[in-house]
Amino acid sequence: MKAVEIKKTGGPEVLELKDIKLADPSNGEVLIKQVAIGLNYIDTYHRSGLYPVPLPSGIGLEGAGIIEKVGSDTDGFKVGDKVCYAAAPIGSYATHRIYPTKSLVKVPDEIDLEIVAAIMTKGLTTFYLLHKTYEAKSGETVLFHAAAGGVGQIFCQWAKSLGCKVIGTVGSDEKIEIAKEYGCAHVINYNKDDFQKEVMKITDNQGLPVVYDGVGKVTMEKSIMSLKMRGTFVSFGNASGKLEPLDVGKLIAPKGLYLTRPSIAHYTSTRGELDEAANKLFEMIKSKKVIIKLHNKYLLNEVVQAHQDLENRKIIGPAIITP
Secondary structure, eight states: EEEEEBBSSGGGOOEEEEEEOOOOOOOOEEEEEEEEEOOOHHHHHHHHHHSSSSSSOOOOEEEEEEEEEOOOOTTTHHHOOOOEEEEOOOOOOEEEEEEEGOEEEEEEEEEESSHHHHHHHHOOOOOOOOISSSSOOTTTTEESSSTSSHHHHHHHHHHHHTTTTTEEEEGGGGGGHHHTTTTSSSEEEEESSSHHHHHHHHTTTTTTEEEEEESOTHHHHHHHHHHEEEEEEEEEOTTTTTOOOOOHHHHHHGGTTTTEEOOOTTTTTHHHHHHHHHHHHHHHHHHHHHOOOEEEEEEEGGGHHHHHHHHHTTOOOOOOEEE
């Protein structure tokens, strides 16, 4: 058995592939032989230290595989079950792992494990953004940053299926057609054009009810300025860097705006919440309202290259690591 470990924070070079030996699963745990591992931008935050974790540590939050052994009181999970997960404890970059059943989800037979491993985190993120953090409604226009990325491709399809008009931003002209392909009605290259001015043109100077921003540092202020009265700014990531301090009096108070910083953990803390989110995601996949195309596959021993590509924006869609 092998697993990727970090002993110190830093660049992709701190990722080390190690031989491991796992004990048998204990109460409420199972041993999973992993088929595929999700690759997510949040993994770079753990590796770099932006989101601190106790060291030494494994890395990765998402995976899918087959149960090989079970402990006691495993809540109906059994050997041979197809399963997936997208939550702490981190450590999915491994050939095998022990995992608590309280955070585990059974995968329907008709859904491929590579697909679910690639999108479990992204799909649950999309679910809570659109249905819980701000419940987007048919006829509304919403803004989503990094619309051609892994979360963006799922979000834009999902939002369109709800009847929303999606304005997407991208970082290069090459990504404009990708964002349109996945459901954006309007696409803005925020490195060339002032997206806040473009949003106001599109909305006849009314502004938006909600902005979903996973880019952060370079988009936050203009995202807030793109909102209408009592609009909601959803900050769920900071791919462009750590957020600067916010001037509440200047940016929030004039229009009575709402600001929230959600994460998957806030919406999947109970078995009921987790099952609701996962079942909705599986429904979207089975109905083909959300279509998934794998863009990149890496072997576990190629993890350094995977992180380099992730941070250099070379991955334009869902990607996985295979053990």
